[in-house]
Amino acid sequence: MKSKTHIISLNLADPFGVAPYTRSKKQVVILTLDDGEEIYCGEGSPSKYYNESLKSVRGAFAKVKKLLVEEEFFFIEALMQKIFEKIPKDNTARAMIEMAIFDYIGKKLNIPLYKYLGLKPANDKQTSFTIGIDTMEIMLEKVERFKQFPILKIKLGRDAKHDIQVMKEIRKRTNRTLRVDANGGWTPEEAIRCIKLLADLGVEYVEQPLSRGCLKRLAELKKKSPLPIFVDEDVHRCDSFHELIGVCDGINLKLIKTGGILEMRRMLANARTFGLQTMLGCMIETSIAVTAAAHIASAFDHLDLDGNLLLADDPYEGMKVENGYLRMPERPGLGVRLKGK
Ligand SMILES: [Mg+2]
Numbered sequence: 386m387k388s389k390t391h392i393i394s395l396n397l398a399d400p401f402g403v404a405p406y407t408r409s410k411k412q413v414v415i416l417t418l419d420d421g422e423e424i425y426c427g428e429g430s431p432s433k434y435y436n437e438s439l440k441s442v443r444g445a446f447a448k449v450k451k452l453l454v455e456e457e458f459f460f461i462e463a464l465m466q467k468i469f470e471k472i473p474k475d476n477t478a479r480a481m482i483e484m485a486i487f488d489y490i491g492k493k494l495n496i497p498l499y500k501y502l503g504l505k506p507a508n509d510k511q512t513s514f515t516i517g518i519d520t521m522e523i524m525l526e527k528v529e530r531f532k533q534f535p536i537l538k539i540k541l542g543r544d545a546k547h548d549i550q551v552m553k554e555i556r557k558r559t560n561r562t563l564r565v566d567a568n569g570g571w572t573p574e575e576a577i578r579c580i581k582l583l584a585d586l587g588v589e590y591v592e593q594p595l596s597r598g599c600l601k602r603l604a605e606l607k608k609k610s611p612l613p614i615f616v617d618e619d620v621h622r623c624d625s626f627h628e629l630i631g632v633c634d635g636i637n638l639k640l641i642k643t644g645g646i647l648e649m650r651r652m653l654a655n656a657r658t659f660g661l662q663t664m665l666g667c668m669i670e671t672s673i674a675v676t677a678a679a680h681i682a683s684a685f686d687h688l689d690l691d692g693n694l695l696l697a698d699d700p701y702e703g704m705k706v707e708n709g710y711l712r713m714p715e716r717p718g719l720g721v722r723l724k725g726k
Pocket of ligand 1: 592
């Protein structure tokens with residue numbers, strides 16, 4: 386089995402703003418495994434916020450490359466545990482490797498990954514579409530331009546005054562489902578003020594109102610909040626799950642945080658045990674990683690799988706979205722291929 390990683394550069398269709406920054410490009414690592422019959426793919430879209438980089442993803446892969454023995458691929462739980470022990474902090478690299486192995490398993494069995502996982506294709510589920518932080522004019526123009534999406538996730542958290550104004554204007558123009566993600570940008574005082582107003586505007590829930598690590602304050606906010614509070618930056622893997630009990634109403638899981646689908650399923654089981662709602666998110670990444678996540682989407686309450694839709698030049702195709710509904714590929718494995726192939 387030959388394996389290699391390479392970096393690809395992606396352009397966003399529009400500049401994308403979140404509370405800490407605005408970006409118009411993204412680079413990701415693509416892993417390909419080749420057994421001479423077929424190519425199996427994984428993707429890692431690292432985030433500086435989680436202390437990962439293109440270099441750290443490729444470095445972590447190099448450390449475990451020799452563990453990728455084809456005979457072990459069907460024992461994926463045991464193999465991923467071995468890989469975890471070598472690179473416990475490299476969640477993005479592990480997610481990328483696990484994706485490629487799942488692609489292999491599905492292709493060898495000639496079934497889509499969701500079927501291998503015992504899940505339904507999530508074709509009856511809708512994803513939100515994200516509107517990044519920008520000027521009022523641009524945000525309102527996007528609300529209009531992306532009207533085929535029945536659920537919008539609005540990024541806020543850079544300026545509480547602007548946040549309130551922009552949400553009032555958006556609500557005047559649409560009665561679609563609105564969700565909000567502050568990416569940790571509010572103080573506790575701003576958060577409660579904004580959330581009360583967002584409740585009046587009929588917003589469904591608020592994601593990560595306070596910065597990462599402020600769990601005591603988040604628990605206080607939850608008590609006062611008229612809206613459900615989801616965490617994203619504050620949720621990672623099972624080992625710190627207990628910290629979230631009583632602190633939030635829901636969790637946003639992403640492959641690059643859990644380190645793959647297997648750990649994500651354990652997180653889902655924990656969320657069920659403790660009555661937390663679940664949301665499946667993604668990074669700005671190609672159809673490889675977004676489609677990999679989509680294979681487990683039917684197990685979630687809410688979806689935010691639009692990372693590939695924000696790109697101008699996704700080289701791959703896999704899961705598609707029609708009027709907000711997921712359209713899963715029926716091809717085996719991840720069901721992803723290079724466009725035009
Ligand atoms: Mg978020």
